[in-house]
Amino acid sequence: MPRTVIQESRTERLEILDMEGRLDEALAPALSDDQLVTLYRLMVRMRKFDEKALNLQRQGRIGTYGSIKGQEACQAGLVPALTRHDWLVPSFREHGVLISSGIPMHLVYALWKGDERSNLFPEGIRCLPPSIPVGSQLLHAAGLGMGLAKKGDPGVAVGFGGDGATSEGDFHEALNFAGVFSARTLFFIQNNQWAISVPLKRQTASETIAQKAHAYGFPGIQVDGNDVLAVTSASQEALAHVRAGRGPYLIECLTYRMENHTTADDQSRYRTPEEVAYWASRDPIDRMRKFLSGRGLWGEELEKSWALEVSTEVDREVELLETMPAAPATDILDYMYGERPWFLEEQRRLLQEEAES
Numbered sequence: 001m002p003r004t005v006i007q008e009s010r011t012e013r014l015e016i017l018d019m020e021g022r023l024d025e026a027l028a029p030a031l032s033d034d035q036l037v038t039l040y041r042l043m044v045r046m047r048k049f050d051e052k053a054l055n056l057q058r059q060g061r062i063g064t065y066g067s068i069k070g071q072e073a074c075q076a077g078l079v080p081a082l083t084r085h086d087w088l089v090p091s092f093r094e095h096g097v098l099i100s101s102g103i104p105m106h107l108v109y110a111l112w113k114g115d116e117r118s119n120l121f122p123e124g125i126r127c128l129p130p131s132i133p134v135g136s137q138l139l140h141a142a143g144l145g146m147g148l149a150k151k152g153d154p155g156v157a158v159g160f161g162g163d164g165a166t167s168e169g170d171f172h173e174a175l176n177f178a179g180v181f182s183a184r185t186l187f188f189i190q191n192n193q194w195a196i197s198v199p200l201k202r203q204t205a206s207e208t209i210a211q212k213a214h215a216y217g218f219p220g221i222q223v224d225g226n227d228v229l230a231v232t233s234a235s236q237e238a239l240a241h242v243r244a245g246r247g248p249y250l251i252e253c254l255t256y257r258m259e260n261h262t263t264a265d266d267q268s269r270y271r272t273p274e275e276v277a278y279w280a281s282r283d284p285i286d287r288m289r290k291f292l293s294g295r296g297l298w299g300e301e302l303e304k305s306w307a308l309e310v311s312t313e314v315d316r317e318v319e320l321l322e323t324m325p326a327a328p329a330t331d332i333l334d335y336m337y338g339e340r341p342w343f344l345e346e347q348r349r350l351l352q353e354e355a356e357s
Ligand SMILES: Cc1ncc(C[n+]2csc(CCOP(=O)(O)OP(=O)(O)O)c2C)c(N)n1
Pocket: 093, 132, 133, 134, 135, 161, 162, 163, 164, 165, 166, 192, 194, 195, 196, 257, 261
């Protein structure tokens, strides 16, 4: 019997804007000037949302909060590729995508206040409640994508996860099912190189996360996750592939979490100041600003007016958050099951009595 190569796979990495904001014209996604400016403004809006959340947490006005600082290009870049048919299946670090998809900021703040009503999204928004167990979102997205394929629904399920999630069995089961059943699923992995204090090199011996998709029989690409145009381009290509019924796709956005894991963490115990400073110098918003500036689409005055618009919105949303009527104490037991099992019924009764006393 001969010994032959029966399988070979290559993994590509995509970067379109370099650190100085110079564009690779041949690779640029087809976006109008307005759309380019919108992408930048989405990122600025996310950053302001995030800064406010950190302040609210410090003042005790919300609970523990997980920052998205540094990951704005991953989240904004995906947005132009989505349609209203697509389902978002978020983890705990997708606030940027959520607030860019029609979910008002105050609901996302409310999530970090432990308020179950944060999941009562506006009518017509296709989004599952953010799920905290690491990796679980990917299985939900695989199942949802299998359902969409069966129903002939035009939507795609976009499942989110981090680098840490790729070490969970859920990740591998999800990719396997999605591949075998040709699910309408995009696995969108934000590899921010840390899972709390566990660095990427302790997470996987593979060179990339993208290549893992190839083992499950579908395409995966690594994208510079601090380059918003690369993320848009890869997302458009991936979603076109899934929409055409050609099966799932995986995008790995290589990025960096610029803040603590959450406000309950102290990153200085496991990351060097040099590493953090290196990534601060690769800020995704700065890169896009340089690009827009070079095109005559950015200026100090514009920036000021955009910033004012966002801070007015953020203030209004905080007001909405803080004037929500108190949630019923029993809310925490009301949304898990269609029909509550007897033991939850029992707990709910006790909780109600406690609240009333
Ligand atoms: C199944 C499970 N195990 C542990 C945790 C605690 N936990 C929350 S976030 C996290 C790290 C996740 O890292 P990653 O997937 O890289 O996402 P990131 O936080 O970097 O966005 C851990 C271990 C959890 N929520 N769920």
